[in-house]
Amino acid sequence: MRAKHLLSIQDLTPAEILEILDTARELERITEGSMKKLPTLRGRTVVNLFFEDSTRTRLSFEAAAKRLSADVINFSAKGSSVSKGESLKDTAQTLEAMGAELVIVRHHSSGAAKRLAESGWIKSHVVNAGDGTHEHPTQALLDAYTIRKHFPQNERDFSGLRIGIVGDILHSRVARSNALLLTALGAQVVLIAPPTLLPVGVESWPVEISYNLDSEIGKLDAIMMLRVQSERMSDAFFPSEREYARDFGLGTQRLKKLKYDAIIMHPGPMNRGLEISAASADSKQSVILEQVANGVIVRMAVLYLLMGGTSVPTEGVLV
Amino acid sequence: MSSHGLLVKNVVDASGQLIEIEVTGEVITQMSASVQSDFPIFDGQGLLVLPGLVDLHTHLREPGKEDSETVLSGSQAAARGGYTAVSAMANTFPVADTAGVVEQVARLGKEAGLCDVFPIGAVTVGLEGEQLAELSAMAQSAAAVRIFSDDGKCVSDPLLMRRALEYVKSFGGVIAQHAQDPSLTAGAQMNEGAISSKLGLKGWPSVAEESIIARDILMAHYVQSRLHICHLTTKGGVELVRWAKSQGIKVSAEVTPHHLLLTDDLASSYDPVYKVNPPLRTQEDVLALRAGLADGTIDVVATDHAPHPSEDKDCEWSAAAFGMIGLETALSVVVTTMIDTGLMDWQTLVKRMSTAPAEIGGYAGHGELAVSRQANFILVDPKQKWTVDREAMLSRSSNTPFHGQTLTGSVVHTFFKGVQVIRNGKLTGMKHE
Numbered sequence: 060m061r062a063k064h065l066l067s068i069q070d071l072t073p074a075e076i077l078e079i080l081d082t083a084r085e086l087e088r089i090t091e092g093s094m095k096k097l098p099t100l101r102g103r104t105v106v107n108l109f110f111e112d113s114t115r116t117r118l119s120f121e122a123a124a125k126r127l128s129a130d131v132i133n134f135s136a137k138g139s140s141v142s143k144g145e146s147l148k149d150t151a152q153t154l155e156a157m158g159a160e161l162v163i164v165r166h167h168s169s170g171a172a173k174r175l176a177e178s179g180w181i182k183s184h185v186v187n188a189g190d191g192t193h194e195h196p197t198q199a200l201l202d203a204y205t206i207r208k209h210f211p212q213n214e215r216d217f218s219g220l221r222i223g224i225v226g227d228i229l230h231s232r233v234a235r236s237n238a239l240l241l242t243a244l245g246a247q248v249v250l251i252a253p254p255t256l257l258p259v260g261v262e263s264w265p266v267e268i269s270y271n272l273d274s275e276i277g278k279l280d281a282i283m284m285l286r287v288q289s290e291r292m293s294d295a296f297f298p299s300e301r302e303y304a305r306d307f308g309l310g311t312q313r314l315k316k317l318k319y320d321a322i323i324m325h326p327g328p329m330n331r332g333l334e335i336s337a338a339s340a341d342s343k344q345s346v347i348l349e350q351v352a353n354g355v356i357v358r359m360a361v362l363y364l365l366m367g368g369t370s371v372p373t374e375g376v377l378v
Numbered sequence: 379m380s381s382h383g384l385l386v387k388n389v390v391d392a393s394g395q396l397i398e399i400e401v402t403g404e405v406i407t408q409m410s411a412s413v414q415s416d417f418p419i420f421d422g423q424g425l426l427v428l429p430g431l432v433d434l435h436t437h438l439r440e441p442g443k444e445d446s447e448t449v450l451s452g453s454q455a456a457a458r459g460g461y462t463a464v465s466a467m468a469n470t471f472p473v474a475d476t477a478g479v480v481e482q483v484a485r486l487g488k489e490a491g492l493c494d495v496f497p498i499g500a501v502t503v504g505l506e507g508e509q510l511a512e513l514s515a516m517a518q519s520a521a522a523v524r525i526f527s528d529d530g531k532c533v534s535d536p537l538l539m540r541r542a543l544e545y546v547k548s549f550g551g552v553i554a555q556h557a558q559d560p561s562l563t564a565g566a567q568m569n570e571g572a573i574s575s576k577l578g579l580k581g582w583p584s585v586a587e588e589s590i591i592a593r594d595i596l597m598a599h600y601v602q603s604r605l606h607i608c609h610l611t612t613k614g615g616v617e618l619v620r621w622a623k624s625q626g627i628k629v630s631a632e633v634t635p636h637h638l639l640l641t642d643d644l645a646s647s648y649d650p651v652y653k654v655n656p657p658l659r660t661q662e663d664v665l666a667l668r669a670g671l672a673d674g675t676i677d678v679v680a681t682d683h684a685p686h687p688s689e690d691k692d693c694e695w696s697a698a699a700f701g702m703i704g705l706e707t708a709l710s711v712v713v714t715t716m717i718d719t720g721l722m723d724w725q726t727l728v729k730r731m732s733t734a735p736a737e738i739g740g741y742a743g744h745g746e747l748a749v750s751r752q753a754n755f756i757l758v759d760p761k762q763k764w765t766v767d768r769e770a771m772l773s774r775s776s777n778t779p780f781h782g783q784t785l786t787g788s789v790v791h792t793f794f795k796g797v798q799v800i801r802n803g804k805l806t807g808m809k810h811e
Binding site for chain 1: 689
């Protein structure tokens with residue numbers, strides 16, 4: 060990979076996406092063997108710079124870095140200098156001064172990772188772990204990794220796969236990254252949501268739009284349910300949780316309309332009973348826990364490639 | 379001063395005529411193709427002579443935010459940009475909502491002596507949109523305020539807006555509205571559209587601007603008062619103003635130089651130098667604004683010069699302040715977007731950047747080159763290409779979105795009340811006493 064940072068799926072070519080996924084596959088193969096931990100990044104320091112609470116993403120990156128033997132510094136905004144008014148720039152410069160070579164940043168402001176990478180504030184590699192309502196590129200990569208494991212005939216080309224993303228598209232960085240990545244690999248993507256939860260301008264995305272989950276669900280090879288945040292209701296994006304769940308939730312009755320080989324995905328954390336019923340989340344078609352496991356693998360691949368690994372590792376190179 | 383004077387020779391006016399101008403003290407005493415005078419000759423070297431520019435929308439930040447601009451540094455930037463009058467917006471700390479504050483700003487402007495500084499008064503106390511400020515006291519003060527605006531915030535309450543429009547009729551005032559429905563723009567970061575949908579930045583719908591413009595046009599008509607619309611940015615807004623004028627409603631409108639040139643795709647860099655209120659819009663809007671300025675639907679170009687210290691821009695987008703500086707680049711942006719493109723001639727530029735704003739503000743002494751008027755004029759090189767350098771600004775701030783861009787037309791000399799305050803683009807050190 061030529062890139063220094065991973066900021067947005069927008070920046071990646073299909074070949075680069077496949078390179079990351081292939082590297083992940085090799086890392087998975089190696090770590091499934093006798094070697095659980097690779098010495099590749101020994102002595103190198105990675106910072107988890109989290110301005111938003113996100114335990115699962117932070118832990119996933121931490122696990123990925125540690126399996127590559129990197130030293131990990133965790134920084135969370137709560138109770139830190141940030142709550143005393145320190146800026147993103149100062150925080151990042153401080154951590155770099157402590158030896159960070161790669162910064163994994165989660166921030167509530169869209170574009171924060173790009174600013175960190177491109178403003179000349181720091182020299183480190185930057186990985187976007189979610190910026191506002193913009194992108195969450197490693198989530199899309201792990202989702203694609205999960206999808207291709209279940210559709211091996213589509214390993215290098217998602218043409219013919221129809222993937223539905225359901226729910227709060229407007230505020231979802233997961234939806235933005237996935238719409239870009241899945242279509243870049245050739246999949247048909249349909250966004251399914253009430254009009255209030257679709258951004259103005261979505262017509263310009265390379266996707267189809269539907270307001271009706273029931274008319275779409277039977278055509279999908281993968282259905283990705285997005286978390287619905289309860290504060291959206293108070294902002295009048297929809298009238299009530301009950302009405303939302305009825306029209307856009309993956310309930311137990313609706314589950315029966317799914318193709319037998321379709322997979323159910325969710326980036327987590329789930330609101331069981333709202334966007335997804337317990338029966339759907341726990342069904343045989345659900346791959347939600349696989350997504351979590353694949354998250355660590357894919358993030359290992361990203362760290363490995365950005366910090367100078369060759370594209371397809373062999374055990375000889377790694378050791 | 380009255381014994382001092384000069385004879386400006388070898389200059390061309392906006393209509394292309396060679397002209398000579400005799401200045402005695404603060405006043406133009408002769409002006410024709412050939413003037414007889416004993417005063418020393420100022421050779422204009424074929425430059426264009428225009429009346430000094432007049433800005434209706436300038437954030438000078440003093441009192442309260444002197445780290446970004448002062449009345450003096452803003453006056454220096456104005457003089458260099460060819461402005462001989464600016465209108466200091468009311469959103470200072472404290473807010474310019476009393477006679478005391480507007481008089482202080484006016485006094486600081488006189489002390490600077492580089493251009494006229496006409497304070498704008500707040501419409502409501504503290505810009506809070508709840509209670510009318512003492513508009514009459516500001517009008518009767520030494521600052522003689524005629525324009526009132528809560529700029530930065532919209533007077534969104536329709537009843538309060540109605541009262542303000544009615545109230546200022548007694549002293550010939552005008553309400554300058556920052557048209558932005560607050561509820562439709564809560565947390566908004568950039569123009570709502572294809573670009574915001576991809577960037578994940580909260581959208582600022584054009585309808586939030588247009589619905590207030592429509593409402594206030596109807597209101598101004600209903601109470602028969604004068605409405606001025608600040609920084610128009612949308613195609614729909616231009617159409618609303620065009621309709622209002624066709625109905626004979628007393629509305630005027632302004633556009634900023636940046637909205638004539640820049641579009642919302644610049645936000646893709648997430649560089650907050652492009653973050654501004656109202657936001658940069660689409661190319662379609664830009665073209666509608668240019669057409670509206672050319673045909674007179676939009677009366678004036680106003681800078682909305684909004685200085686900010688670097689820490690308010692050297693950060694992530696959502697944490698950054700809204701605003702761009704513009705005094706030192708305004709004329710060149712208008713030349714580049716309107717004259718180079720053949721949409722407007724120099725006489726129309728003079729109307730939009732000097733005559734019309736002086737009329738709207740009631741700024742006697744500005745807006746026209748004529749015998750017995752104040753000698754407020756500039757000499758411009760209309761063809762000069764130059765590259766904007768944010769480090770070279772006279773403004774105390776450097777948040778220009780035009781850094782690195784090459785623009786056409788430069789202000790060479792500025793004369794304010796007969797005093798040459800700018801020579802070859804640099805401060806002379808002289809001021810009007």
